[in-house]
Amino acid sequence: MMVLARWWDLRSLANPVHALLDWLRDRFPDWVAYVVSGLIGAAAIGLFLGVAMLLLIWVERRVIARIQIRQGPNRTGPAGILQPVADAIKLMQKEALTPFAGDKWVFWLAPVLLFVPTVLTMGVMPFGEGMVVADLNVGVLFIVAVGSTVPLVIFMAGWASNNKYSLLGAMRTIAMVLSYELPAVISLLSVVVLVGSMQLGEIIRFQREHFVWNVFLLPLPFLIYVTASLAEIGRSPYDIAEAESEIVAGYHTEYSGMKFGLFYAVELANALILGGIFAILFFGGWWTFGLDRIIPGWLLFLVKMLLGYWLFVWARGTVPRLRIDQALKFSWQFLIPIGLLNVLLVALEVAIWAETDAPGVILLPFAVVNWLGAAGLVVGYVRLLRLEGVQAPRPVLLTDQIGIVTRVTGPVGAGAAGD
Amino acid sequence: MTSDIRTEPFTVNIGPQHPSTHGVFRMKVTLDGERIIDVEMIVGYLHRSMEKLAEERTYTQNIPFTDRADYLSAMSNNLGYCLAVEKLAGIRVPERGEYIRVIMAELQRIANHCMAVGTFINDAGAWQTPLMWLFAEREKILDLFEMTCGARLTVNYMRIGGVAFDLPDEFVPACRRFVDEFPGRLDEVEALLRENEILLARSKGIGVIPTDLAINASLSGPMLRASGVAWDLRKADPYSIYDRFDFKIPVGTAGDSYDRFLVRVAEMRESVKIIDQALRDMPPKGPYKVDVPLALRPPPGEVYARVESPKGELGYYLVSDGGAAPYRFHIRPPSLINLSLLKQMLVGLTIADAIVAFGSIDIVIGELDR
Numbered sequence: 001m002m003v004l005a006r007w008w009d010l011r012s013l014a015n016p017v018h019a020l021l022d023w024l025r026d027r028f029p030d031w032v033a034y035v036v037s038g039l040i041g042a043a044a045i046g047l048f049l050g051v052a053m054l055l056l057i058w059v060e061r062r063v064i065a066r067i068q069i070r071q072g073p074n075r076t077g078p079a080g081i082l083q084p085v086a087d088a089i090k091l092m093q094k095e096a097l098t099p100f101a102g103d104k105w106v107f108w109l110a111p112v113l114l115f116v117p118t119v120l121t122m123g124v125m126p127f128g129e130g131m132v133v134a135d136l137n138v139g140v141l142f143i144v145a146v147g148s149t150v151p152l153v154i155f156m157a158g159w160a161s162n163n164k165y166s167l168l169g170a171m172r173t174i175a176m177v178l179s180y181e182l183p184a185v186i187s188l189l190s191v192v193v194l195v196g197s198m199q200l201g202e203i204i205r206f207q208r209e210h211f212v213w214n215v216f217l218l219p220l221p222f223l224i225y226v227t228a229s230l231a232e233i234g235r236s237p238y239d240i241a242e243a244e245s246e247i248v249a250g251y252h253t254e255y256s257g258m259k260f261g262l263f264y265a266v267e268l269a270n271a272l273i274l275g276g277i278f279a280i281l282f283f284g285g286w287w288t289f290g291l292d293r294i295i296p297g298w299l300l301f302l303v304k305m306l307l308g309y310w311l312f313v314w315a316r317g318t319v320p321r322l323r324i325d326q327a328l329k330f331s332w333q334f335l336i337p338i339g340l341l342n343v344l345l346v347a348l349e350v351a352i353w354a355e356t357d358a359p360g361v362i363l364l365p366f367a368v369v370n371w372l373g374a375a376g377l378v379v380g381y382v383r384l385l386r387l388e389g390v391q392a393p394r395p396v397l398l399t400d401q402i403g404i405v406t407r408v409t410g411p412v413g414a415g416a417a418g419d
Numbered sequence: 420m421t422s423d424i425r426t427e428p429f430t431v432n433i434g435p436q437h438p439s440t441h442g443v444f445r446m447k448v449t450l451d452g453e454r455i456i457d458v459e460m461i462v463g464y465l466h467r468s469m470e471k472l473a474e475e476r477t478y479t480q481n482i483p484f485t486d487r488a489d490y491l492s493a494m495s496n497n498l499g500y501c502l503a504v505e506k507l508a509g510i511r512v513p514e515r516g517e518y519i520r521v522i523m524a525e526l527q528r529i530a531n532h533c534m535a536v537g538t539f540i541n542d543a544g545a546w547q548t549p550l551m552w553l554f555a556e557r558e559k560i561l562d563l564f565e566m567t568c569g570a571r572l573t574v575n576y577m578r579i580g581g582v583a584f585d586l587p588d589e590f591v592p593a594c595r596r597f598v599d600e601f602p603g604r605l606d607e608v609e610a611l612l613r614e615n616e617i618l619l620a621r622s623k624g625i626g627v628i629p630t631d632l633a634i635n636a637s638l639s640g641p642m643l644r645a646s647g648v649a650w651d652l653r654k655a656d657p658y659s660i661y662d663r664f665d666f667k668i669p670v671g672t673a674g675d676s677y678d679r680f681l682v683r684v685a686e687m688r689e690s691v692k693i694i695d696q697a698l699r700d701m702p703p704k705g706p707y708k709v710d711v712p713l714a715l716r717p718p719p720g721e722v723y724a725r726v727e728s729p730k731g732e733l734g735y736y737l738v739s740d741g742g743a744a745p746y747r748f749h750i751r752p753p754s755l756i757n758l759s760l761l762k763q764m765l766v767g768l769t770i771a772d773a774i775v776a777f778g779s780i781d782i783v784i785g786e787l788d789r
Contacts, residue, residue: 068551164431168453168770236546237617240771247770248438320617321544323771324453393614394623396681398667398689399649406647408630408674 013298014130041133045122052272053265057084059306060268060313067317088261096257103160110157111255111262117146117153118269125276126201128286128298139200140188143277144181147232150270151177157263158251169250172240172324176231179331180238184228186339187221190346191281194218204285210363211289215282217367220342220374222282224335226311229277231327233270236316240324275308276301333385338377345373428456431770435464441538442784446761446777453769458762462755465788473748478504478579478715481748485735486573488750489786491534494527494564495728496786497577502658503724503735504579508717516581516708517660518701522594523567523576524659524726525690525697526560529601531729532683532690533557535641535781539680540612542778543621549608556604559597566590579715581708591698598695605687613681622677626764626776629674633760640731641686642757642780645671645678652727663700664693676779683781714743721747730754730781750789754782 017040024033058073058081065072073080098104124139126132136142151174158170191214192198195206207213215222231238242250252263279285283304286297322330349366356362399405434445443464449457469488473481485496498520505512512520534557537550561571566587568576576583612618628638633646643650649668653661669685671678719741725734731753738747757780765773 064546064548068548069555070551164429168431237544239544239546316546317548318611319545320540320615320621321771322617323621323769325769326620393619394672394677394681396678396685397670397672398685399670400654400667402649402651402655402668404630404647405649405670406630406672408627408633408647408672 012128012130012296014128018130041123045119045133049119049122049269053269054084054088055081056268056272056309057087057265059309060316063310063313064317067314088258091258091261094257096259097254099162099254102162102254106156106160107254108259110153110160111259111266113153113156114150114266115262117149118266118273120146121273124200125273126204126280126285127301128296131286131298132201135199135201138198140192140198140203140281144185144188148177148181150232154251157255161251161254163254165247165249165253166251168247169242169253172247173234173251175324175328176234176238176240179328180228180231180335183224183331183335183339184232186336186343187224187228188281190218190221190339190343193343193346193350196350200280200285203281204287207284208287212363212367213282213284217363217370218282218342218346219371220338220377221346222278223374224339224342225281226278228331228335229274230312230315231331233267233274235267235271235312237319237322238327239316239321240327271312272305272309274312275305275310278308279304334381338381341377341381342370342373345370426451435461440777441782444782444784444787446765448765448770448773450770453771455765455768455770455773458765458773460758460761462758463788465784467789469789470748470750474744474746477713477743478717478745479711479713481745482577482579483573483575485750486575487785488752488789489728489730489733489754489783490572491783492527492531492729493572493574494523494576495531495726495733497574498524498659499724499726499728499733500735501577501579502726503722503737504715504717506724507720507722507737507739508579508711508715510580510709510711512581512659513706513709515585515702515705518697519582519586519707520577521659521661521664522694522697522701523564523582525693526563526594528690528729529687530557530560531781532687533560535729536608536680536683539676539775539778539781540618542774543618545612545618549612552604552608552611556601563590563594563597566593578708578711580711581706583708585707594694595698598691598698601691602688605684609684613684619677621772622680622775622779623675624673625676625768625772626779627673627675628760628764632763633674636756636760638731638757638760640727640729640753640757641679641682642731644669645682646674647672652725652732656725658724658726661693664696666690666692676775679779679781716741716743725751728753730783730786731757750786752786752789754784754786758782758787 017037020040021033021037024036061083062072062080073083076082076086098107121143123133124136124142126135154173155170158166158173161167191203194214194217195203197203197206203214230236234240234242242252247253252260255263279301285304286292286301288297288300292300349369353362353366397405428449428451430447430449432445432447434440435443440446445461445464447459447461448455467487469484473484476484482497482500485500486493489496504510533553537553540549541547564574564576565571567590568574568584570576628636628642628646630647633643634648638646639650647670649670651668652658653666654668666689669682669689671682717739719739721736721738723734723736725732727733732751733753734751736747736749736751737745740746761777761780764776768776
């Protein structure tokens with residue numbers, strides 16, 4: 001499994017760990033090595049998440065500032081890189097208020113519990129060949145299952161706050177996650193069907209074996225997954241659950257101090273983890289067309305992860321927010337049906353592949369078919385159901401005359417599209 | 420069992436401290452789920468008794484009050500008040516003064532619409548980006564104000580019979596540069612927003628005001644024009660020297676939030692045209708004000724003067740009893756009157772739409788409460 005067993009070969013960070021564990025196994029009973037390996041994994045995840053969150057806050061603020069023609073934080077440390085540390089210190093000093101009429105235990109528990117799925121997901125994430133805490137054979141299922149506990153925690157936060165804005169935000173979260181979990185799972189299913197394994201390491205090895213990234217084979221699942229995962233972690237344009245201009249801060253309105261900081265940090269960490277999942281499922285994980293022989297695979301993986309994260313930041317700086325019913329409609333009417341049809345297509349291809357027992361060459365026609373299928377499904381489905389397509393922007397009349405130019409009639413207010 | 424479960428409407432206070440009420444405005448909304456079934460608006464948190472205070476001060480001393488009414492368009496407010504006093508006392512403003520006033524008022528209109536469009540898009544959920552882009556432009560206008568009169572927001576620049584100071588030498592080139600650059604910047608903002616599918620989905624058909632209702636409710640400004648009525652006091656009842664300029668009135672066709680956004684953007688372009696013409700035609704030298712006694716005592720009588728402020732018809736009603744202070748000083752605030760249809764606009768919408776519709780009205784609490 002290992003490339004080289006030399007402990008100093010940092011092309012895989014697993015090497016020093018394995019060297020240490022072997023050394024322990026030689027001298028101590030087996031359980032010592034077992035416990036130590038667990039501790040090392042936990043420490044690695046904790047360290048990575050901690051550093052990543054601090055860094056990501058800085059990245060996000062600087063990038064958004066650039067988008068908005070501002071400077072962003074640039075005073076604390078070189079180029080403001082210590083700003084998140086200063087923020088964290090400030091948040092820790094602040095009083096963590098608990099609403100008088102709130103449910104104290106649930107209120108206290110929610111931000112802590114919110115951290116659990118994030119950390120657990122990190123546990124199955126392969127950073128490089130063998131660089132994974134637990135390469136579960138049901139990795140994809142595990143990620144989905146763990147991720148689906150998040151709305152429960154958010155509802156705890158919203159409910160325990162005893163605040164109307166919080167409750168509205170929590171209700172919106174539940175509706176959103178329920179609706180977008182489905183397209184996310186369906187698009188992951190396409191990948192699993194094609195690869196024939198739920199193990200994340202296996203998915204990457206499949207891509208290496210056939211010398212292709214999944215995104216080239218499965219464009220539609222990738223697009224669906226990006227959309228659905230944006231919605232699931234509640235980032236713009238799906239930041240409906242914490243819509244600042246509408247319901248103040250949604251489910252974390254009442255949180256202050258470091259409890260609020262935890263909500264904020266987890267949001268960023270989730271975005272980063274999604275970047276990682278994109279990289280693993282669709283962009284070959286640590287494998288990059290042989291480039292990973294020159295550059296350590298884990299570095300490439302981190303770069304891909306950050307690029308995925310960049311996508312989220314970019315979206316946040318650019319687009320307005322959808323309304324909740326529009327977002328739900330988009331999922332149920334559009335993403336889920338075309339996702340299911342696409343799974344059918346992929347399943348057919350896999351069946352053909354199994355029949356012909358041709359080697360990987362057949363993937364090329366599959367890719368062509370999938371791209372055409374993706375375009376056909378999107379266009380055809382919209383035509384078929386006559387969904388509201390791109391809404392035409394309206395011109396504004398310019399006139400010199402005084403008086404009524406066009407007459408607007410119709411009900412007041414109730415012109416809202418869709419119910 | 421299901422018959423035992425009943426849902427009841429619940430009340431949410433939006434404001435006085437809420438990210439989208441732009442100040443201290445308060446809406447008490449009754450919600451059925453996310454849908455609004457009743458709205459009660461509560462104003463007065465920023466009431467400063469301006470109209471009564473003005474009765475104790477001379478006509479010149481009242482000018483700063485007008486800055487603080489609609490603090491986002493102080494120049495237009497100055498202009499309206501000075502026009503009223505000049506009408507009352509029969510004072511004629513010199514040519515250069517008139518041009519300076521028009522340039523300032525139109526710059527102020529652009530600054531105000533930058534703010535209005537920016538916050539509207541912000542309310543629709545585009546996290547700060549268009550707002551910041553437009554703020555960068557507004558900043559340049561405020562710089563122009565600062566170089567002329569030293570103040571950026573509450574300028575207190577216009578005087579009865581003209582303006583307080585002449586334009587500095589560097590003003591005209593700086594303003595010319597702004598006029599040349601601004602349409603391009605506006606194109607960028609429009610490219611980001613105009614055809615944005617999400618913005619279209621969020622603002623089209625939201626908060627529709629039919630033409631009849633708009634007229635009957637006495638709406639004015641972009642609110643009225645978005646509902647299909649071409650009514651602009653600069654053309655309908657030209658004041659100052661607006662009859663000399665060539666510009667068009669932008670009119671909406673659907674009366675919804677999206678149209679109000681479009682009308683404001685189009686108005687900015689028209690304002691740029693007016694400034695361009697004014698810079699070209701302005702006499703390079705000459706008096707910019709006439710001397711008016713500090714304690715001006717206009718003859719007894721009453722007067723109503725109105726201007727097209729960025730938000731709508733801004734009127735000043737003054738009664739003089741021949742003394743040094745007005746006997747009655749009344750402002751017709753476009754913000755308050757444009758807001759009067761709030762309930763009709765919001766009932767039936769969801770809370771998310773309500774914020775968009777409310778954001779498209781463009782109110783300033785200082786003017787609302789006075």
